[in-house]
Amino acid sequence: MDLVRRIDRAAGEFLLFALTPPRLATARERVQEIADATMARLRPLDLDGLILYDIDDEAARNPAQRPFPFSPTLDPANYLADNFTSWQTPVIVYRAVGKYAPSELRTWLAAQDPARVMTVLVGASSSKIDTMTSLADAQALRRDVNPGLPLGGVAIPERHSRRDDEHLRLLAKQDAGCRFFVTQVVYDVNAAKNLVSDYHYECVARGRTPVPVVFTFSVCGSLKTLDFLQWLGVDVPRWMENDLKHAADTLEASYQLALAAATELMAYCRGLGVPFGINVESVSIRREEIEASVRLAEQLRTEIKG
């Protein structure tokens, strides 16, 4: 079943792969080369869909210094339109809505083909940021100009660990039109299980149907990447952090940890009956990390029933 129909029917299981567009400063011909190489690498994976992230500085999120300097990237909407024309599956385009004027978002939303594009609208990472469009306004724009465009939202298990109300936020986002959710990178499986569990039982209590929750996994090839994930707000359980810090091969250790975590979550969701997807994210631009991400998606493809 095609991803659009799965989302429409709130049905799992499916596999996505998430990319960050190249840096804004990349030469135009080089951008297409990167896109072509990426598509060639991903085609054998039999993905159900692709995610293109919309990167924001997020400096306001965390007063600590960003482990990697922020480098603006191409607009994922343009990257898709200009460089991924030959890609076959639906593509989920993220929109960090605060970066765009309402008119700009409206034009983009209106122009998208619901059979090929979905969008995840993301609010600001901190209330301290000046935003051009709020999440609620962006959600309303989609309803106005292209209600058939499948909408997703972000789900943050870490926020559930702190406030115990992320499942209620998910249901509120569902009321605002969200038909699926995507987590940030999951290292803390327990936090993800807590969120899914509360979401499931709240759906049961309200007589609502749960929509697919897409869990994101990635490999981590260096301790600096680990620092960066933590800076971004990803909770890494102490034992995983220890294992990664002491591993002879950090990349391989993180691959095994991600595989085990994904497998555990998949079994848990199946047991509960919550539809789910798996998203493998390529965090780094280092060749061996990209290859390990592809290997992770390849392995998870064999475990996904769908």
Add this chain to the structure above:
Amino acid sequence: MDLVRRIDRAAGEFLLFALTPPRLATARERVQEIADATMARLRPLDLDGLILYDIDDEAARNPAQRPFPFSPTLDPANYLADNFTSWQTPVIVYRAVGKYAPSELRTWLAAQDPARVMTVLVGASSSKIDTMTSLADAQALRRDVNPGLPLGGVAIPERHSRRDDEHLRLLAKQDAGCRFFVTQVVYDVNAAKNLVSDYHYECVARGRTPVPVVFTFSVCGSLKTLDFLQWLGVDVPRWMENDLKHAADTLEASYQLALAAATELMAYCRGLGVPFGINVESVSIRREEIEASVRLAEQLRTEIKG
């Protein structure tokens, strides 16, 4: 290999079963009947050892009302001496040291046969309690009067979740003579992994050999037992609490959760190379809960390599 030699060599893997002695008010003949029935039930399990708990009121631990009223139980030292004479394996007798005068502890410690008895000395559950003997004094008494008597200590993953220093407490207890540790009931596997991981890497950093960590599991046949566990300070992850509350059969659900948790921890400890034991505790006096505990021990026996 016999449990005494395993502990002496800091070697896993082994299986224990933990009992609470009958209530103090039990008629004398009835006590022996209970002990005989218990031994008959446990003999087929091929246990490496038995644990006898020393129950304390612990009212000072938690201002909330105790879900079950406190009912004093027989002294485990007496229960062992009077009623378990025909039991074959070594027995680990807990001593809630604050309940006893130093002279009383000294006499008991001096009289124990290190080939048959071990002890776990437990300090007060709250600093607000008046104690007759402190943990440090009790440890010193053992060193003085029976240094060959194998000593264990308690390990509390939940405390590690709050303070991040339980691994240092374990090493300090090791310095005070502890040759093994026993956790309270584990529901939060992640917390237990965090503690074992920090303990392992701290041992490596200091060139110390880890001693066996014994993880305790139990079944939970009712939501009142679950309340009681939480009152006692056991962290139950939200998803487990949800699953237990919504299970058609709480006891069977808790059996499956305990089995999965134990299996996960065993695999994790093997990967790290930390020696471990498994302890199955029978919390309740309800027949079906006791039988499920025995079934859990039976199943875990097949998974323990030792």
